[in-house]
Amino acid sequence: MTGPTERLSRRARETPPSGIRRFFELAEEMDDLVSLGVGEPDFSAPWAARTAAIDSLERGRTSYTANRGRRDLRERIAEHVTRYDLSYDPDDEILVSTGASEAVDLAMRALIDPGDAVAVPQPSYISYGPTVTFSGGEVVPVETHAENDFVLTYEDLERAGADEASILVLCYPNNPTGAVMTREELAEVAEFVREHDLFVLSDEIYAALRYEDEHVSIATLPEMRERTVVFNGFSKAYAMTGMRLGYALGPSAVIDAMNRIHQYTMLSAPTTAQFAAIEALDSCDGAVEEMRREFDRRRQFVISRFNEIGMDCFEAKGAFYVFPKCPPGWEDDEAFAEALIREERVALVPGRVFGDGGEGHLRVSYASSMGELKEALNRIESFVESR
Amino acid sequence: MEAKRELLDLLLSDARQSTEDIARQLGVDAATVEKLVDELESEGAVRGYQAVVDWDSVDEEHVRAEVELNVELDRETGYEEIARRIAKFPEVASLRLISGSYDFAVDVEGESMHDVSNFVSEQIAPIPEVTQTVTHFVMRTYKERGVYFGDGDDDDRLAVSP
């Protein structure tokens, strides 16, 4: 008989475990751990959104919704994104998905033919590469650089041979670096995209978590709306990760194709979460602003502490991550992170996990209380000083 | 937001944190924080810094009552005057003029119920303007000045996630 392992598809066998996994396992077995390795907010969803979910359950709203998501939710999403100067028709240009994760996967499947090249700037969120591969595409890594504060430049794209690609993935504000891109910086990228006729998948899930300036979507640049799908969701801004709700905005032909796949593989996004999301968009701007302000204080705190400790940390202006360098004397981010968790019980994620350009850096999430951040930074300081 | 307002938020959440830590969070230098704190104090916006104590966890008798006071004003005596007289007692932890069916809400603290009720009947009730007192002894405190006394919210997020 063929054993279960041999039955696995080549694709499944060839999918490497995520580099985060190992640190997760190390962290799991530790007491008195302070973790700055968490990729989700430490807040709970705003109470109004939770109440709306409970209400919907009490009223027995537990059936499927329209494939594209509830019409009233799509209308509110259309209204909501006007704050970023984005304008999409709730009828056929918006798809509500099971987390932004599903929407990213749908877009890859809707746009990639076997062998198509997809340019993926790095370091970046760990899901893009595997979803490209699952769709039969080839990843073209585009390394971004610490000297540019991890902003993607025209030269980065050129150097990586991204002109061969048919799709470019963008993620700003960025996980893991916290980097953001201004309109001028995006304009360079848009120029490259138009010159080489690329299509853009722009993951803007951290759009609401911008500090110091406003989020700009690449879809608002000239001629970009027709060649861009924008992803956003409720996980980060509204602290609703477990509710699993996101959405995609784009030209109707692409959204239609994504919906065709979605209707067979998912039917519809979680109904309870859709009710929570409607309320989130209706009444939770204040709660989001409060979380954003709290994140901003922590952000400034961790950046100054890392720089004081001698771990070079650029001023990340988005999401809830900073991306300091390893201290002098440490080249290897993985060795540093491992020694730190073993000796001081502080969990960070080594930068290389997020791809080329991440080596020598560490992803630090400040989605932890000020008390925990202070404790973690004190431990890191004594670790660095003891060497 | 105005730096002073942000500073107030930080002091409210933890007044014991160092000037340096506050400065780091506000993105200003320590001298600026010192100056803003001085201003808040001299303007009377910040009146003190105190621990939030869960007396049930202290090995000592401590009794607290919330006392409702009704008063009758006359031409010479207003609320301010009565408040001044009541506020001077060290047993009075807080004193507020409130709307509704009585006039003052007074928090009284003492070592025993006897202490507290004696205080109310001997020091507060005899004040000529006071027409009625109702004493509610606190049985248990669950939350005080924003601090919940239950177990800490357990964080059930994964320790490391993408």
Ligand SMILES: Cc1ncc(COP(=O)(O)O)c(C=O)c1O
């Ligand atoms: C950049 C980025 N995109 C997408 C996601 C996943 O979002 P969702 O919870 O909406 O699936 C994450 C979560 O960490 C993320 O960091």
